[in-house]
Amino acid sequence: MFLLKLIGVDEKLREVKVRVDTEDDLWVIYNLLSGGDVIKAKTSRELKTRSGSRRKPMTLAVKAERFELQPFTSRLRVHGIIVEGPKELDLVGQRHTLSLDVGREFTIRREEGWSEAELGRIREAVRRSTARVLIVGVDDEEVCIAFLRDYGVEKVAELRVSLPGKMYQEDRERILMVKMAEAARMVEEACERFKADALVLAGPGFVKEALKEALKGLKDVSVYLEDASTGGLKGVYEAIKRGVVTRIVKDYSLVEEERLMEEFMSKLAADERLVAYGLGHVETCINAGAVGKLMVISELLRAEDQELRLKVENLVRMAEGRRARVKIFSSLHDTYHWLKSLGGIAAILRYPVEPPKHTVQPGGGKAFRRL
Incomplete structure (x- = not known):
């Protein structure tokens, strides 16, 4: 049973069909999409009638122009031009925004086809999020x-x-x-x-x-x-x-968060040089290739501050490029608040790195100063 689910690949139509079940999945898809991709999903659109207007549910295919992880929500927004829809509504050529949130299924069509590397990224995300x-x-x-x-x-x-x-x-x-x-x-x-x-x-x-x-x-x-x-x-x-599988998916993601938190605290107690926390310290360790596991709260990836959001996105991509395991904490469980108390971003390192001198509050407890 998988969190991110690769439902099918149609090489002839150059399509992949996926279902996202966590914010980790949204992050994978967000980084996979390119301008010109055609995304097909269920949506709704406001239609004007003689008596006023109403929203009508429908399935639309949109040729994407830009994407955004919407601030304050667990939602990926795709802005673009409608290329396929109900014929009777004559919507082709008009603008539309698809909102892709957790639990949704949709297809992505790439006109030039999918490379093995791109399909490999999806399969790797599926493999890493497997719950048996x-x-x-x-x-x-x-x-x-x-x-x-x-x-x-x-x-x-x-x-x-x-x-x-x-x-x-x-x-x-x-x-x-x-x-x-x-x-x-x-x-x-x-x-x-x-x-x-x-x-x-x-x-x-x-x-x-x-x-x-x-x-x-x-x-x-x-x-x-x-x-x-x-x-x-x-x-x-x-x-x-x-719906028992859906409940397990949510629990499984939370269990993973708890295990990472426990591992982080254990490493911190043994040797503080084996962990990093806070944006500056984590960035230094990512640049050095020292990060084995990276933890980020979803709030940073949805931050209204565009400069901060783009900086965090870049750090996550760099960590993935150096084969770090990335976990996005999206629950409102204690683990989320614990990570937020560390600045919203933390890492378990592959080898010791001397930490900077700064004051933080691990686990939401009393602040202490590193020497």
């Missing part, structure tokens, strides 16, 4: 364990449960315990095999709770309980339709 998810559809009849891949669901294992009727309560409880213990072993083996980050137990009633209780050997796997009307493979698909 197992979904288990479970009820009193069957258990189905499935792995969520970018192209769909891969069935991993199945188990028949077939509990006796409720009038045989004692036998029912005994068989349930035996079957859930067996299912738990299968689930734990699948989690280890696929190195799962998240596990969803989906189904009706109490059986999914019984399975959760039977799971004893899980480590570093987030467990989600999801109501579904049935178990088995149908329960797996029902859980996906109910």
Whole structure:
């Protein structure tokens, strides 16, 4: 399961279709787009009528002239000329602005085609944002364990449960315990095999709770309980339709933020020369090629101050060019406020760099002075 999703590449039409699920994705797309690209997406447009005006939803293709990450919002705006739209509205040639925000799908067409390097950037962004998810559809009849891949669901294992009727309560409880213990072993083996980050137990009633209780050997796997009307493979698909994957995407991004924060604080405690924070210090380390992981709050990339925004954008591009892992903190969780207290930008370094003397507030705590 992927945050940034490359839905398809049509070499004949010179199109790529993507879905963005985080602000990291918007940043990748923002840096990928060029003037002259044709972006096709769902949008709305105000239409004048005899009685006034109204906004009408529609799908438009716009030949892009310029792009901007809009200040104060998680939105990429594409300004350009309409080249394709509903024929009855005769909009071709008129100006329009597409707003591409988190959760949107759209296509990008490049007339000269896509280079392998450009497609590689998208695939690399997809690879780096991969969350490995197992979904288990479970009820009193069957258990189905499935792995969520970018192209769909891969069935991993199945188990028949077939509990006796409720009038045989004692036998029912005994068989349930035996079957859930067996299912738990299968689930734990699948989690280890696929190195799962998240596990969803989906189904009706109490059986999914019984399975959760039977799971004893899980480590570093987030467990989600999801109501579904049935178990088995149908329960797996029902859980996906109910939006559990979207919740995992948000949680996964937050977990990544927390891990980076913990790594930063650990490095800082061990040797302050292994981290950098604040615009000037981070810029020095990026120029030296010392940055291994760069953290930036989304607020800086959407800053109303154009000079500041462009400076931060340039630093992020430089870091990416030197193969640093870039994470844009976009949540309003404690991690976001922690990074903001460090000036909104921080880095974990590949090797020690002597820090400048300045005062900051790591973690939002009492200010201290580096000597």
